Amino acid sequence: MILGKNLIVLINNTPVAAAKSCTVTVSQEFIQVCAPTESRVLNKIPTTYDWSISVSGLVASSIEPNDLMDMLLLGTKVMLMFTDGSNQKRAGYAYVASCEESGSIGNLITFSVQFESNGPLYKYTTSTVSAFAEGSGHSFFTEDSSHVSYSEDSNYKICGASLVVSKPIVLMLKSTNPFVIYNAPFSDIKTNLTAGTMSNLDNLIISAGYDEELWIPLSSGVYSILESVYYNSEPKLQIIQFKEV
16 A cells, blocks of 8 residues: 555655645546447547646745745746655656645644646656776866866775666756766776776766756767765765656
8 A cells, every 4th residue: 555645746856845735637638539430439539648736735934835936926947756655756847837825823834836737747767876896996076067077086986877868858967976977888988987088088078067956858879977976985976867658
């Protein structure tokens, strides 16, 4: 059995605080047709689909409802994610359609918010990087989103992951350590790291970051993701892939 408390909604990767209930609605439109060979029977052909999410709960502080109202007033697009604690993991871009805060004397203040979709409903998966032999004793720092400087450093290690994309996705990367994504196979990264020629891959950098969150659309291809980690620490890089069904 899956409990209601396991249903979690996140706005831009941050859980909605003090949420008490959540409703996810997905619906589709149909064209009705009547085949000459089937007499008076109607057939249905699926056309477009739409989705929405609503959340309600207690107001833990004025920060959350205030932020939600600002998102509505400014027309801010957000990334919504929800999971029921099992294999149901969905996400998509949306806008705040309505936001309500209410309460009465002697009772707790509550809020409710309705989100309207803007585009497809994705499935999402999470993954992490791991240490590899060639990365031991190396580190890097990110100068900006397109420049990375590598060095030998016995106090650090480089962790990495290979990513094969068969159809377009949106990728989210977040860490307090320096991280970078290359449009190159992981074998190329290892070869150049061992030879000390990572500059050969500079023109293949898609984006780099440090202590921030990056949202990156990726087309089909093979990519490598690296994170610079202190030698006795665990990787902190969070990798989330959003892809259409």
